[in-house]
Amino acid sequence: MKQYVWTRAVTLCAVAALAGGVTTGVAAAADAPQAPVVTSTQYPDDDNWHEGVGSYGTFVIDSASDDVVSYRYSWLGGATQTLRAAEPGAPVSLRWMPEKRGVTYLQVQAVNAAGTFSSRITYYVKVSDGRTAITHWDPDSQSGATTGSGVTFGASGPSGTSVASAASFDGTDEAYANLDSTTDTAQTFSVDAWVRPDATGADATVVGQAGFSLGATAGSGWSFTLPTADGGTTRLTGGAPEKGEWAHLVGVYDGEVDTARLYVNGTLTGTATGVVAAGGTDALRIGDHWDGQLTDVNVWDRVFVPGEITDVATRKAQRLGYWDLESATDGQSPANAGGAPLTLAGDASIYAATDDCPWNPDCTPVTYPIVGSGDLLLDGDGDYATTPTALAPTDAGFSVTTKVRIDPDTATRDMTVLSQPGERTDLFTLRYLAASRTWQATVAHEDRADAPTTTVDARYDVGSSAGDEFLAVVYDERTDQLRLYVDDTYPSATASVTGADTWTPTGDLQIGRGTAGEYLTGEVDELHTYAGVLSQTQLAMLQAGGVDIT
Known part of the structure; x- marks a missing residue:
C-alpha cells in the first residue's frame, strides 16, 4: 500500500x-x-x-x-x-x-x-472545538440553582440523545429554577434547551433573563425574543409545539453582525438582521410558568454554529431488533442483535438452497435466498412468524426495513408483510395490494378500533431483481411525515402526520400476516426495527446489506 x-x-x-x-x-x-x-x-x-x-x-x-x-x-x-x-x-x-x-x-x-x-x-x-457553555443546568447538574416547589425530578430525557434526565414543571408560579449567569446578552451569545410541553397554546418561557426569552408564544409557535437598544423588541418564531413531543430550541444572537436566529430541532426557522440587543446580566429564569418537561439548558458567550446545533438536535435511532433469517432451531429463528427470536408458525420455514453451478456446467440452477444462505419462506396458507419484540416508537417516531420477494404476476390477493398489533388495532401494517400492484403502509394514531389512520402507497418496482424488494417505513415526528421507501433511499411516497401521534403497542410483531389474515405468499429477509428515525444514509447501509447503522 x-x-x-x-x-x-x-x-x-x-x-x-x-x-x-x-x-x-x-x-x-x-x-x-x-x-x-x-x-x-x-x-x-x-x-x-x-x-x-x-x-x-x-x-x-x-x-x-x-x-x-x-x-x-x-x-x-x-x-x-x-x-x-x-x-x-x-x-x-x-x-x-x-x-x-x-x-x-x-x-x-x-x-x-x-x-x-x-x-x-x-x-x-x-x-479547536468551541468553548463550552458558561452556564449549564439539568436535573443532574443544577449548578446552584434555586428551584420552586412546582418542579419535580426523575423524568427521562429525550431518547436517542446523551441527555439522561429531565425535570417536570407544573405551569404554576412555583414552576421555575433561578440560576446565576455571567452572560452579557448585549454581546454575542447563544442559548439552547430540550423541552417537552404538556400543554400548548399559551405564552411560556423555557429560559430567559432581562436580555432575552426563549420559549413559546401563543398563536405563533416557538419563539426567541430580544429587547433592543432602541427600546423595541425583536421576536423570531417558528415551528409548532406539540403536546408530549420533545423539541430542541436554540436562540443565537451574533453581535458582530447584529443578527438573531432561532433554530427548532436543528432547522433554522427565523432570522432577523439589524438587531442591536439591549442586553442584561441578571440571573437566568428557567421554566417560568412552563408546563411540561425541560432539561439540558446551556448558555454560551459565542455563536453556537449550525453544525453543532445539528449534532445536538439529532436524535439517534435505537435498534429494537435485527433478524437475518439464516437459520431456525426448534421452530425459532434467532435475533442477531437485540430482540427475542422469531417463532415460526404453520408451515413457515427457513429456505436454504445451493447448487454446484460454479463448477458443473450441466447443473440445474436453483433460486437463491434473498440475502445470504437463508430467508423466511411463507406459502400463504396460514404461515407466519412472530416475536414479542414489538415495534415500539419513541416520540421521535419509528423505522422498519425488510427485504421481500413475491411474484406480482401470480399474486392475485392482498397480502400483509408486517403488522404490529395493539389491544384493539394495529399500530402499523405493511401490505401488498394485488389489484394496483402497490405496497401500502398504514399507521393508526390511537389504539382503538375506529382510530384515525395515515396511509401511503407506492408502486411495486417492476425493475427489481428476481422480484426482490427493499422496503422501508419511517414515521418521523420531527418532520411530521410518514415515508415509504421501495428499492430506493429516496421516499417513494410521503404523507403528512401533522398533529397526529403514535403509541406503544402491546402485541407481538407479526411477519407474514395481519389482523385479518392476508397471509403472505413469498419470502422475507433481513428484518430491522428501530425506535426513532433512520436517515437516508442509514437506509442505504441497510439496503446494501449492512447489519447495523453505525
Whole structure:
C-alpha cells in the first residue's frame, strides 16, 4: 500500500499552483508591492490549536509598501474578496469566525495603486472545538440553582440523545429554577434547551433573563425574543409545539453582525438582521410558568454554529431488533442483535438452497435466498412468524426495513408483510395490494378500533431483481411525515402526520400476516426495527446489506 505524507510546504505549493498565483519566494513584478504580513492574537499561525469554533478573531494585514491600497484574500474553499485600506500604506483588519474544527488557511495578496499584485502569502490556522457553555443546568447538574416547589425530578430525557434526565414543571408560579449567569446578552451569545410541553397554546418561557426569552408564544409557535437598544423588541418564531413531543430550541444572537436566529430541532426557522440587543446580566429564569418537561439548558458567550446545533438536535435511532433469517432451531429463528427470536408458525420455514453451478456446467440452477444462505419462506396458507419484540416508537417516531420477494404476476390477493398489533388495532401494517400492484403502509394514531389512520402507497418496482424488494417505513415526528421507501433511499411516497401521534403497542410483531389474515405468499429477509428515525444514509447501509447503522 502506498503511503502519502503531506507536508505544509508541499500543500502550500500545490494550493498556490491550483490558485494560479505566485507563491512566496517566487519573484514578482519589479513594481509589485511587498508581500503582506498577517498577525492575529486569537488565531496565531504557530502550529498550536486555538479556541475555537463559534468565536471571532481579528487578523491584521499589513505590507511594508506605502503604496498599497487594498488586499485580496480568501479562506480555504471560499471566494476571493477585497479589503480596502483607509489610506495608501495603511493596514486593514479582518474579522472571522470558524464554523468547524480543523486546519484551514488564509491567503492574501497586497495590491498597489497601479493594480499590481504582490506575491501571495498563506497563513495557517488550527481551530479547536468551541468553548463550552458558561452556564449549564439539568436535573443532574443544577449548578446552584434555586428551584420552586412546582418542579419535580426523575423524568427521562429525550431518547436517542446523551441527555439522561429531565425535570417536570407544573405551569404554576412555583414552576421555575433561578440560576446565576455571567452572560452579557448585549454581546454575542447563544442559548439552547430540550423541552417537552404538556400543554400548548399559551405564552411560556423555557429560559430567559432581562436580555432575552426563549420559549413559546401563543398563536405563533416557538419563539426567541430580544429587547433592543432602541427600546423595541425583536421576536423570531417558528415551528409548532406539540403536546408530549420533545423539541430542541436554540436562540443565537451574533453581535458582530447584529443578527438573531432561532433554530427548532436543528432547522433554522427565523432570522432577523439589524438587531442591536439591549442586553442584561441578571440571573437566568428557567421554566417560568412552563408546563411540561425541560432539561439540558446551556448558555454560551459565542455563536453556537449550525453544525453543532445539528449534532445536538439529532436524535439517534435505537435498534429494537435485527433478524437475518439464516437459520431456525426448534421452530425459532434467532435475533442477531437485540430482540427475542422469531417463532415460526404453520408451515413457515427457513429456505436454504445451493447448487454446484460454479463448477458443473450441466447443473440445474436453483433460486437463491434473498440475502445470504437463508430467508423466511411463507406459502400463504396460514404461515407466519412472530416475536414479542414489538415495534415500539419513541416520540421521535419509528423505522422498519425488510427485504421481500413475491411474484406480482401470480399474486392475485392482498397480502400483509408486517403488522404490529395493539389491544384493539394495529399500530402499523405493511401490505401488498394485488389489484394496483402497490405496497401500502398504514399507521393508526390511537389504539382503538375506529382510530384515525395515515396511509401511503407506492408502486411495486417492476425493475427489481428476481422480484426482490427493499422496503422501508419511517414515521418521523420531527418532520411530521410518514415515508415509504421501495428499492430506493429516496421516499417513494410521503404523507403528512401533522398533529397526529403514535403509541406503544402491546402485541407481538407479526411477519407474514395481519389482523385479518392476508397471509403472505413469498419470502422475507433481513428484518430491522428501530425506535426513532433512520436517515437516508442509514437506509442505504441497510439496503446494501449492512447489519447495523453505525
